[in-house]
Amino acid sequence: MRIIEAKVVVCSPGRNFVTLKIVTEDGVYGIGDATLNGRELAV
Known part of the structure; x- marks a missing residue:
C-alpha cells in the first residue's frame, strides 16, 4: 500500500x-486532525 496523495x-x-487527508494507490483513505487549539501556528 503506497501513499499517492496527501x-x-x-x-x-x-x-x-x-x-x-491521505490517499493510497488502492483507494483507501484516512482523515486526521492536526489542530492544536491556541497554538495553530506551531502546527
Whole structure:
C-alpha cells in the first residue's frame, strides 16, 4: 500500500483548523486532525 496523495486543508474563519487527508494507490483513505487549539501556528 503506497501513499499517492496527501492533502492539507486549513479552514475555519478566525481559527486555523488543520485537517489532513491521505490517499493510497488502492483507494483507501484516512482523515486526521492536526489542530492544536491556541497554538495553530506551531502546527
